[in-house]
Amino acid sequence: MERAIVKTKRGESAGRLLMKLDQIGIRARIAKEEPEAILLAEGEIDETSIKTMPEVDQVTKVKLPFSLASREWHKKDSVVNIAPGISVGGGNVLIIAGPCAVEGKEQIVKTAQSVKRSGALALRGGAYKPRTNPYTFQGLGIEGLALLAEAKKISGLPIVTEIMTPEDIDFMLPHTDILQVGSRNMQNFSLLKALGKVDKPVLLKRGMMATIDEWLQAAEYIMAGGNFNVILCERGIRSFEKRTRNTLDLNAVPLVKSLSHLPVIVDPSHGTGKSELVPSMSLAALAAGADGLIVEVHPNPEEAVSDGDQSLDLEEFDKLMKSIKRLLSVMPEKTLEGSKCSVAA
Amino acid sequence: MERAIVKTKRGESAGRLLMKLDQIGIRARIAKEEPEAILLAEGEIDETSIKTMPEVDQVTKVKLPFSLASREWHKKDSVVNIAPGISVGGGNVLIIAGPCAVEGKEQIVKTAQSVKRSGALALRGGAYKPRTNPYTFQGLGIEGLALLAEAKKISGLPIVTEIMTPEDIDFMLPHTDILQVGSRNMQNFSLLKALGKVDKPVLLKRGMMATIDEWLQAAEYIMAGGNFNVILCERGIRSFEKRTRNTLDLNAVPLVKSLSHLPVIVDPSHGTGKSELVPSMSLAALAAGADGLIVEVHPNPEEAVSDGDQSLDLEEFDKLMKSIKRLLSVMPEKTLEGSKCSVAA
Amino acid sequence: MERAIVKTKRGESAGRLLMKLDQIGIRARIAKEEPEAILLAEGEIDETSIKTMPEVDQVTKVKLPFSLASREWHKKDSVVNIAPGISVGGGNVLIIAGPCAVEGKEQIVKTAQSVKRSGALALRGGAYKPRTNPYTFQGLGIEGLALLAEAKKISGLPIVTEIMTPEDIDFMLPHTDILQVGSRNMQNFSLLKALGKVDKPVLLKRGMMATIDEWLQAAEYIMAGGNFNVILCERGIRSFEKRTRNTLDLNAVPLVKSLSHLPVIVDPSHGTGKSELVPSMSLAALAAGADGLIVEVHPNPEEAVSDGDQSLDLEEFDKLMKSIKRLLSVMPEKTLEGSKCSVAA
Amino acid sequence: MERAIVKTKRGESAGRLLMKLDQIGIRARIAKEEPEAILLAEGEIDETSIKTMPEVDQVTKVKLPFSLASREWHKKDSVVNIAPGISVGGGNVLIIAGPCAVEGKEQIVKTAQSVKRSGALALRGGAYKPRTNPYTFQGLGIEGLALLAEAKKISGLPIVTEIMTPEDIDFMLPHTDILQVGSRNMQNFSLLKALGKVDKPVLLKRGMMATIDEWLQAAEYIMAGGNFNVILCERGIRSFEKRTRNTLDLNAVPLVKSLSHLPVIVDPSHGTGKSELVPSMSLAALAAGADGLIVEVHPNPEEAVSDGDQSLDLEEFDKLMKSIKRLLSVMPEKTLEGSKCSVAA
Structure with a gap:
């Protein structure tokens, strides 16, 4: 079971993306919707194919159990x-x-x-x-x-x-x-x-x-x-x-x-x-x-x-x-x- | 500052006892009212004089910070x-x-x-x-x-x-x-x-x-x-x-x-x-x-x-x-x- | 690198066995010589071939870092x-x-x-x-x-x-x-x-x-x-x-x-x-x-x-x-x- | 039982001081003899009277169990x-x-x-x-x-x-x-x-x-x-x-x-x-x-x-x-x- 954090492009619907991921067997949950949506996805993650979805801005695979808090995903210091x-x-x-x-x-x-x-x-x-x-x-x-x-x-x-x-x-x-x-x-x-x-x-x-x-x-x-x-x-x-x-x-x-x-x-x-x-x-x-x-x-x-x-x-x-x-x-x-x-x- | 647990006789009013204690400079709080009231008293405790109050059944000085939970007060095992x-x-x-x-x-x-x-x-x-x-x-x-x-x-x-x-x-x-x-x-x-x-x-x-x-x-x-x-x-x-x-x-x-x-x-x-x-x-x-x-x-x-x-x-x-x-x-x-x-x- | 404990037959020389093991690339040390010798061997351990050496009574592969003290080797309680x-x-x-x-x-x-x-x-x-x-x-x-x-x-x-x-x-x-x-x-x-x-x-x-x-x-x-x-x-x-x-x-x-x-x-x-x-x-x-x-x-x-x-x-x-x-x-x-x-x- | 550290004047004999202290009921042991002797004394310590002994340079009462190591005795940093x-x-x-x-x-x-x-x-x-x-x-x-x-x-x-x-x-x-x-x-x-x-x-x-x-x-x-x-x-x-x-x-x-x-x-x-x-x-x-x-x-x-x-x-x-x-x-x-x-x- 792999995990990834998916960030949408600004203005894109998190809900629709959720459904699309579901269709390819990936279970996701919305952490945040504004200004861009951030989703946590779980399943067999193929970064390239998710990246090509029009709603998606960024896909980052994560391994640590604290995904959103980790530098695996967010390289820069949060302010x-x-x-x-x-x-x-x-x-x-x-x-x-x-x-x-x-x-x-x-x-x-x-x-x-x-x-x-x-x-x-x-x-x-x-x-x-x-x-x-x-x-x-x-x-x-x-x-x-x-x-x-x-x-x-x-x-x-x-x-x-x-x-x-x-x-x-x-x-x-x-x-x-x-x-x-x-x-x-x-x-x-x-x-x-x-x-x-x-x-x-x-x-x-x-x-x-x-x-x-x-x-x-x-x-x-x-x-x-x-x-x-x-x-x-x-x-x-x-x-x-x-x-x-x-x-x-x-x-x-x-x-x-x-x-x-x-x-x-x-x-x-x-x-x-x-x-x-x-x-x-x-x-x-x-x-x-x-x-x-x-x-x-x-x-x-x-x-x-x-x-x-x-x-x-x-x-x-x-x-x-x-x-x-x-x-x-x-x-x-x-x-x-x-x-x-x-x-x- | 001394502390004691005061138990009333069955049927006696905890509220009245509270006031009486207050009059002799002892701050008390009611832990429980039924079947007998149990009060925690703080101040200069004179066991004998409190014992003579008509509402009072028992006075026990306690030192441990967990008074009600202690055997200092309650000698027998609780069931x-x-x-x-x-x-x-x-x-x-x-x-x-x-x-x-x-x-x-x-x-x-x-x-x-x-x-x-x-x-x-x-x-x-x-x-x-x-x-x-x-x-x-x-x-x-x-x-x-x-x-x-x-x-x-x-x-x-x-x-x-x-x-x-x-x-x-x-x-x-x-x-x-x-x-x-x-x-x-x-x-x-x-x-x-x-x-x-x-x-x-x-x-x-x-x-x-x-x-x-x-x-x-x-x-x-x-x-x-x-x-x-x-x-x-x-x-x-x-x-x-x-x-x-x-x-x-x-x-x-x-x-x-x-x-x-x-x-x-x-x-x-x-x-x-x-x-x-x-x-x-x-x-x-x-x-x-x-x-x-x-x-x-x-x-x-x-x-x-x-x-x-x-x-x-x-x-x-x-x-x-x-x-x-x-x-x-x-x-x-x-x-x-x-x-x-x-x-x- | 594998490890094993080798026990000789009673009366067999630990020193000679040590040399034989050395010839097949296995580094060993003698823990004890009496009544039977106990050797700790390190290397690429082939249990069957060591077992066939005439001096050897028993070969047991071990993984725990406390080999002689472990039950991996010695199944019965020591008295x-x-x-x-x-x-x-x-x-x-x-x-x-x-x-x-x-x-x-x-x-x-x-x-x-x-x-x-x-x-x-x-x-x-x-x-x-x-x-x-x-x-x-x-x-x-x-x-x-x-x-x-x-x-x-x-x-x-x-x-x-x-x-x-x-x-x-x-x-x-x-x-x-x-x-x-x-x-x-x-x-x-x-x-x-x-x-x-x-x-x-x-x-x-x-x-x-x-x-x-x-x-x-x-x-x-x-x-x-x-x-x-x-x-x-x-x-x-x-x-x-x-x-x-x-x-x-x-x-x-x-x-x-x-x-x-x-x-x-x-x-x-x-x-x-x-x-x-x-x-x-x-x-x-x-x-x-x-x-x-x-x-x-x-x-x-x-x-x-x-x-x-x-x-x-x-x-x-x-x-x-x-x-x-x-x-x-x-x-x-x-x-x-x-x-x-x-x-x- | 009190304890003190006693320092002799340079050149004074630690042994003689030890005996003198013993005579007034104070048990002492020599920690060091050179350049000045350092003694650890135990008993009923009267600083003033010990101070007047001709061999003595300094008397310091100590309470910590690590007397010689403590700042109670030695105020300045050791180099x-x-x-x-x-x-x-x-x-x-x-x-x-x-x-x-x-x-x-x-x-x-x-x-x-x-x-x-x-x-x-x-x-x-x-x-x-x-x-x-x-x-x-x-x-x-x-x-x-x-x-x-x-x-x-x-x-x-x-x-x-x-x-x-x-x-x-x-x-x-x-x-x-x-x-x-x-x-x-x-x-x-x-x-x-x-x-x-x-x-x-x-x-x-x-x-x-x-x-x-x-x-x-x-x-x-x-x-x-x-x-x-x-x-x-x-x-x-x-x-x-x-x-x-x-x-x-x-x-x-x-x-x-x-x-x-x-x-x-x-x-x-x-x-x-x-x-x-x-x-x-x-x-x-x-x-x-x-x-x-x-x-x-x-x-x-x-x-x-x-x-x-x-x-x-x-x-x-x-x-x-x-x-x-x-x-x-x-x-x-x-x-x-x-x-x-x-x-x-």
Whole structure:
């Protein structure tokens, strides 16, 4: 059984092509219809004969189980647009910063303004928090979303926040620019399928014990539904080592970038669990080729409701941004959009 | 900050007690109201003075983060009732058998009849399957549920099937006797919260990367919602070993039974991934003190749509049941309900 | 490149056969010369033509990288003789008990006498201890060996003690019946090679992060040197779980027994790190098919210099032996040598 | 029980101080005698009174189990001297390159000359190889050492080679500048103790399953014997991920540097197992703060007897060195000794 990805010419009907393929014994499904249709075909694939069908622009045989996510099909880096002037992938570096959870107006607005000044391009903050224990703080919910909206209005930074269940998608969508899927939900297939129908970028964190192949197949679930705006995020895997919260697997960065065209960013905060290790691992991630970072920043880490141990304070983040700019100054293939990089910075 | 579980006398109002506790500075939440109310209290707990309140029957201080699930509070084994005459825990051994996925009428009915004859007490079969890859068989869905109903009618065996998302609970409830939460969903907190509101038993599989404490806190999510009918299922954890699909962690059986009053069963099929290891590990699980097993059985394992490598055929399962009965004959504290155990069996 | 194991007829010269094979382009090495020679041959193997050589008794092609240790070659269980009337494998169950370290005369003699009475067949005790920290107790050394000799004289139990470096072999040999290789030394290839030249049984513990294949290849190092008396010991692998010292991998028992003819015993003490889990996991190990156990027993676990948390006291061990005998009474294929098993015991 | 490290004044007798401490109930042991003596003291430590003893220069209480290796005692980075003009630690970056195993004269000499030209500061090459399988190439042995000597003579590069057993120390010493302890021997305590008596630098690779604390205590074994010239090497840990040979744990770099004063280098070849990931991970390691790299380089990786998949060819290594110099140009705290760094390089 062979598989291929078939791209139609613009304006051609995916449905008619589906039927034609069916007549020659090839089972296909439509992943996406606009601007051109993308079909996944399965059967005995004869590239040449499919290529001659008038609807078809391109046929690419694929072997990896994550077909749409693979570089076998899509050779060039994908660039995911976040907001006007802000994108990630293809050389565009995206730095996301902010607290683990939205705790109050002052906290989130102050953080937003400060990280923006330091050079961050997006604001993170959880309104719905997946917590190991049912009795701990579960996030401010709708109130948290409203505070994020306010922080966005004041700072201009696009918002990244976590979605935990398909039921929440509709009311969360207007309040967020990137929907984050947390580690524990990486294989919540109902959620992934629902996000395939959304037209906003999805930040897909790697499960803490997910192989690279499982992670890329989770991305494939979203893409198979038609949403190609997937950003991958390495956030550390679980190992036997006890001095760090997780083991940040930076091998994953160049490895995933060789297997997939999707942008890959790194979360050094969860990846280490210790704020004093975050700057070193942020630089290491970018040196390894990551397309960006998501960093926990809090105005008063020691008072944070959650994840205080791994949060930088505003000044530490500002210092980190300076080191990042210095590092990017010798990586000409990368740009930190919106702020010119130079050693002097 | 101390914590305690407070049990009311039968017929007393949980709401009034809540207010009284509040007046003495203790924050409480109601886990369950019937037949007696169970409250979780947090604050400076003075057991004696709470004990004297007329509504109160029992106050127990707890330290473990999984309070309701812990033996600190509930000393005796919990017994979960599945169907008339069938229960698990407190010495009652539950053997569940059946295919990974429902594939068709003949398959599921034939399996049900055969495993029933061999001594199984419940039938497993997936209608909605969580699959790593979006393009593989995802289960027969509603049709699968209908086939399970038919197999139940013919064999009399209660049904265990997997639930993947809160949205499915309402229509799945009438078709199942035990709702299974799969490994990948062990920390799908939206699903766990929704299952707390259901009055049927929940089979909670351990996440493949979950610590014992995370697993018991996942059970706590369900119990905190009021559903105390939780059955835990060890199904193997992920390790570096490549010759088995997972590493079955039987240490977890006596360990969890010392920490918690909930029944613990074992899945030797996923725990090994190889049918030839299933009989040995089934016996090992029971010898370690497990309250039951969930075993994949298929009339033609080599033709199974999924998990064929780890499925026993009908004859192998029959032979295993004979060994199980022989083993239980020297474990007088355990009963395989519905079938008397004897060495001769 | 094919590989085969060639066994000569008794009395035939291995050297001459080696040359003959060389003439037909087959490179061979002698693993063992007595009572019959065993050669490992590599090249283009034509079984029939080798079989016709007058020196040759048997030719068996092998594929697994652990050829001498594999069942591909040696179909029947190996039985390793420990002392007159005591052996392990092929249905003979060996229970080894004793303290982590020899601490003094009273401790080791009292333990020996007590575990012997309870039914143990060999005595363990460390004189040279591999310790994580250089400043902790490293064992009594020669004095410890002398105390073991005394305990053997009094109790009649054969001795199992750990060897840490090739240099110690000569003076340790007279004082021990089984040489134990610890987890940390499982791939100390210099030590393994040296033990291949010894004619006493070697107890080879699995490395705490060794795959089954690495473990069996470590056994192959010893066998390739001519010592076929290898006993494998599963003692728990390292995982992310923190409540147990290690994760006892009982999957390894039936798996290794299917791949190899060597006896496999289990160490539930290191495998759990908690004495309260030891009885359950001892029974589980035997139910899984293990050929024996090595259990830490100390007259006063709370005063033990090392591993007190995982040691049974004398009474707990006695109780465990009763459960073991009860379990073995329904496993007719197994015998606990030297003490007849019956439910009454 | 408290612990402290006591340093004598130059020229003072360690033996006399030992006795004096003993008189006030403090048990001490001499780690090192020259140029000043370093003692480890255990007991009820009164810093002030010990400080007043005329022999004593410095008293430092320590809590970590790796006392001599810790920054609690030794605040400044240790600098280990390798050869005239070549050292590692304290800002000096050491790049070691060369083949997994010495295979022949041309191979090793050609590699030495080429990596030297590219900017490497030391040559690696195994003469004694620890191999998982007893029947695979075990190294050229003495012949390999002679070839390394020749490569050193021609290139001027100091030699790094692996030592597998205490017995080999004497004849290997003249042929090597750094003695490497491999992962599998990290807890071969007999070997570590023997290396404590040697006066050449030891490169101590982290065990593939060793925690940070176990690794630093292995270093402590060497230091407790008097050899303070220990270089730590992170080389990847074992995880569940199958697409890479190991999971390179770069968290370990800043973490170990915060806990210990010893230099830490990184092996991206074993850490990934794939040559295409080596350049990215080399840069990541240095960005994370590593004091150097050890990289497998072979003139014809596809013909290498071992580890070909993870070896760079000469040209790839040259290209990597250019990237390294570019990166170090924005890390003013680091120097690549012997070759000035500049972006132009």
